[in-house]
Amino acid sequence: MASPVAALHEARTSVGARRSEATEAAVLEAFVELLAEVGYAAITMEAVAKRARAGKATIYRWWPTKAYIALSLISKAKVELPTPQGLSLRSDLIDYMTRVLGMWRGDAGLPVGVLVRHCYAEAWSDPALAAALQSERLERWTLLNDMLQSARDRGELPAETDLARAKDFAMSWPLYLLMTDQVPEPDAIARMVDDTLNGLRAGLSRPPSPDT
Amino acid sequence: MASPVAALHEARTSVGARRSEATEAAVLEAFVELLAEVGYAAITMEAVAKRARAGKATIYRWWPTKAYIALSLISKAKVELPTPQGLSLRSDLIDYMTRVLGMWRGDAGLPVGVLVRHCYAEAWSDPALAAALQSERLERWTLLNDMLQSARDRGELPAETDLARAKDFAMSWPLYLLMTDQVPEPDAIARMVDDTLNGLRAGLSRPPSPDT
DNA sequence: CTTGCAAAACGAAACGTTCCGTTTCATATA
DNA sequence: TATATGAAACGGAACGTTTCGTTTTGCAAG
Numbered sequence: 001m002a003s004p005v006a007a008l009h010e011a012r013t014s015v016g017a018r019r020s021e022a023t024e025a026a027v028l029e030a031f032v033e034l035l036a037e038v039g040y041a042a043i044t045m046e047a048v049a050k051r052a053r054a055g056k057a058t059i060y061r062w063w064p065t066k067a068y069i070a071l072s073l074i075s076k077a078k079v080e081l082p083t084p085q086g087l088s089l090r091s092d093l094i095d096y097m098t099r100v101l102g103m104w105r106g107d108a109g110l111p112v113g114v115l116v117r118h119c120y121a122e123a124w125s126d127p128a129l130a131a132a133l134q135s136e137r138l139e140r141w142t143l144l145n146d147m148l149q150s151a152r153d154r155g156e157l158p159a160e161t162d163l164a165r166a167k168d169f170a171m172s173w174p175l176y177l178l179m180t181d182q183v184p185e186p187d188a189i190a191r192m193v194d195d196t197l198n199g200l201r202a203g204l205s206r207p208p209s210p211d212t
Numbered sequence: 213m214a215s216p217v218a219a220l221h222e223a224r225t226s227v228g229a230r231r232s233e234a235t236e237a238a239v240l241e242a243f244v245e246l247l248a249e250v251g252y253a254a255i256t257m258e259a260v261a262k263r264a265r266a267g268k269a270t271i272y273r274w275w276p277t278k279a280y281i282a283l284s285l286i287s288k289a290k291v292e293l294p295t296p297q298g299l300s301l302r303s304d305l306i307d308y309m310t311r312v313l314g315m316w317r318g319d320a321g322l323p324v325g326v327l328v329r330h331c332y333a334e335a336w337s338d339p340a341l342a343a344a345l346q347s348e349r350l351e352r353w354t355l356l357n358d359m360l361q362s363a364r365d366r367g368e369l370p371a372e373t374d375l376a377r378a379k380d381f382a383m384s385w386p387l388y389l390l391m392t393d394q395v396p397e398p399d400a401i402a403r404m405v406d407d408t409l410n411g412l413r414a415g416l417s418r419p420p421s422p423d424t
Numbered sequence: 425c426t427t428g429c430a431a432a433a434c435g436a437a438a439c440g441t442t443c444c445g446t447t448t449c450a451t452a453t454a
Numbered sequence: 455t456a457t458a459t460g461a462a463a464c465g466g467a468a469c470g471t472t473t474c475g476t477t478t479t480g481c482a483a484g
Binding site for chain 4: 014015016017018020044045046047056057060
């Protein structure tokens with residue numbers, strides 16, 4: 001299960017030294033530090049290399065653009081999400097969103113939301129990055145998918161609910177709030193979840209109702 | 213009603229030569245051409261100046277960054293939206309979204325969605341741009357606001373609906389689809405609107421329901 | 425098992441190139 | 455007189471590549 005970024009590189013065909021994990025870690029760490037110090041836009045590959053004591057060639061060898069470094073960090077930031085309790089969709093969602101939004105906000109030190117925003121923007125002019133982002137998205141939200149499926153099985157959602165679409169729909173409202181600098185404080189997350197639930201419960205895959 | 217970008221320089225009180233509208237138009241036109249030719253990321257102020265036969269100093273005089281040029285274009289792209297029919301919220305929304313998504317997609321020649329995405333990303337590291345974007349957003353979606361208010365007056369939405377929040381909510385699903393390269397084709401817009409309507413009709417400002 | 429060798433990755437430095445954002449100049453407009 | 459403009463030139467920064475010498479790895483010959 002390679003990360004989307006690592007998947008860009010083929011398996012070894014011949015002998016030789018292996019990729020240095022120490023260097024990779026140093027690069028990512030340097031990027032995080034620079035992000036906090038100068039902001040995403042002002043980060044240069046040159047500065048990352050210097051800070052990480054890595055050769056520029058080495059960095060370009062593994063990451064075509066700084067957006068790919070950001071994507072590496074996004075991929076690494078996903079492991080800490082808990083398993084859903086399965087008591088109710090609402091409580092599961094509140095639990096899930098609380099952690100996701102906290103991660104975006106940077107409660108664990110790294111403001112992942114900043115990286116997400118820039119990655120999406122750059123992906124528009126970089127099809128390969130867009131593809132990597134999409135697979136990252138699919139992999140990341142499996143937990144949300146399980147959550148919705150359980151809820152459907154329990155009868156909390158209409159039986160004909162399109163899970164993939166429901167998953168996207170459930171993330172659209174939080175992502176909008178991220179994009180517009182309105183990420184809810186913890187005490188407002190329940191309200192956000194309820195907004196989304198109204199849409200989900202009504203049945204997301206229903207055929208269009210007749211006009212007027 | 214100056215655009216957010218122009219408003220940055222509106223306070224000019226001097227007596228001398230005035231800003232050249234011809235130059236402004238040439239710069240915007242050059243930007244549009246370059247966007248189609250090389251993509252947003254590859255656009256440089258240098259190339260814009262050369263293409264527009266404008267001095268670099270002149271461009272920096274009016275637009276601090278290329279993101280502000282993009283914002284100027286976004287602001288100019290909003291005039292063509294029609295007035296809502298007021299027959300039903302659903303038909304109004306379909307009408308509105310069809311035009312907005314067409315504009316994003318670039319049906320009128322300029323793919324505004326690309327500009328929107330990059331502007332939002334850059335706004336994260338540029339508070340002034342973020343503020344300009346927000347006021348742009350407020351101004352742009354007044355039509356949507358009217359639409360929702362009419363629907364609430366007609367009883368199509370709960371009386372206690374928070375219009376500002378409903379407006380944001382209604383745009384979040386389309387914007388997510390824009391960000392993830394899934395902008396619906398015209399025949400799928402009705403479905404998208406229905407998804408949103410389910411959330412709206414249930415009452416967006418209801419107090420949170422009790423746990424489980 | 426040991427030794428040798430080719431393949432690969434690495435840090436470091438240097439390279440030409442492009443773009444940045446500013447400054448200078450002469451000219452045009454109010 | 456005050457300001458805006460096009461054009462040109464500027465130093466500086468970052469780009470992305472290329473070189474170099476060194477280290478790590480796998481395989482194959484001895």
